[in-house]
Amino acid sequence: MSYSIGQVAAKLAISPYTLRYYDKEGLLPFVDRNEAGRRRFKDNDFNFLEVIVCLKEAGVPVKQIGSFIDLCMTGDTTLQARYDFLADHEQKLMAKMARLQHTLDFLRWKKWYYKTALRAGTESIHYLPGTNQVDPAVHATFEQLVADGASPVELGKIE
Amino acid sequence: MSYSIGQVAAKLAISPYTLRYYDKEGLLPFVDRNEAGRRRFKDNDFNFLEVIVCLKEAGVPVKQIGSFIDLCMTGDTTLQARYDFLADHEQKLMAKMARLQHTLDFLRWKKWYYKTALRAGTESIHYLPGTNQVDPAVHATFEQLVADGASPVELGKIE
DNA sequence: GGTTGACTTAGAGCTGACTCTAGATTCTAT
DNA sequence: ATAGAATCTAGAGTCAGCTCTAAGTCAACC
Incomplete structure (x- = not known):
């Protein structure tokens, strides 16, 4: 064929x-x-x-x-080199997936950030009083919810 | 600052x-x-x-x-749009990670392919008798090992 | 006061991975 | 037998994402 x-x-x-x-x-x-x-x-x-x-x-x-x-x-003289090549890219791919997992975690925290802002009708609930700067404690709040057993995926969901 | x-x-x-x-x-x-x-x-x-x-x-x-x-x-009028943007890219990223997991699985099967070839000293152990074509059953053999509980990561390791 | 080094802009150059064009050839179906 | 579709090559074009160059500004140190 x-x-x-x-x-x-x-x-x-x-x-x-x-x-x-x-x-x-x-x-x-x-x-x-x-x-x-x-x-x-x-x-x-x-x-x-x-x-x-x-x-x-x-x-x-x-x-x-x-x-x-x-x-x-x-041919057969390169079998080891081919194995090594694949093993190398396996490692690189695993490293990349670990980075992407962090990226995904970050997206979920930001979703929660906007979900809570939406519920309040304004992003300013996350600002330091009297400023336009995000309160660093907001991220810590999210992390605490996760540490207490909440799922990042669920925390970001609307409804 | x-x-x-x-x-x-x-x-x-x-x-x-x-x-x-x-x-x-x-x-x-x-x-x-x-x-x-x-x-x-x-x-x-x-x-x-x-x-x-x-x-x-x-x-x-x-x-x-x-x-x-x-x-x-x-400003605050775009909170929903920002949430939707992030949710969209969260979905895309999850899809990408699923594809990468398949890619990783494939790399591991190929590592096993070369590991076994190396052990035999020649890739031809995977060929259909009298040809230079890979026996389709070789992949099935690997899949069977995995189905029987072997870890793809371990199967690909040398030593 | 002069040199060094970090910064500025506009714009050119580079790399990787396609993507397409032109013009010629070949295959397939009526 | 011939129209239309698919293929061939060489080479040009495109796009994203940087990366650098040139010519100039500015601040700091000796």
Whole structure:
């Protein structure tokens, strides 16, 4: 079974332009061509494409993905290097997810901030008396509610 | 207490160039200037800067962050819009984290793939007999191990 | 009083990742 | 057999998000 660039693009939900660009950047050295020079993707190529899509999603730059594919094409001597590459990006991705969790926590505290302001009809309930500056104690209040067992998600919900 | 652009840049670990760029894009309308026209950041400005950094980390484009700051400057009539904005990006961030979790799962399965190949000294243990194509059953084998209670993280570890 | 260093602006330059155009070729369906 | 759709390449264009340069201002120190 073989597939045209259009079929592969549809399956992966990316444009044929992008696939040609990836090819130009050396990400698709495994793709065959027919007599007319058109790309013919094999079933096994989807194993590579899956990896490419995964690394993209993980935020790995195209050039580095190219290096990984190079390793794949070189053979069994690069097995350790390929493992190390994946382990490295696993660590980076875990670090990123931890940062995103903090970001999410922050968004939830700010939602609570606006929810309470909305209930009061004005943001000024959070200001230091007589100023336009946010009282630093407001964040502490939120943190205390969470420490007392409230869910940040629930605290931010309206209704 | 007030801070120069350089001090703020150092505190946030971003370059003064970037801060000026954000200002140009309308993200810092709240920053005062001294008589000489130099930016003077106030303590309260860090509340805005925190939000900007958070939204950046969440992947919100600079222009959209500018719209949010506009809402903030407009006053209490925009409280609901600000809440909705944050709630929207909370949802988007949760969706992104779910995708990243799948990406992480994939990286772990591939680590296991290379770990087992390394143990055998050759990737060909994963190929269909007599071919250079990966046996689709290999992934199923990994999934079975996970279904039987193995941890994907442990399965990918070497030693 | 002169040098150094941090700051100012406008605007140019850079990078990554596409995205598209032009012009030619090939495949598919009637 | 021919129209229309899909593909090919080379190379140009686009966009976001910085990043830097140039030319000038200003404050601090020796």
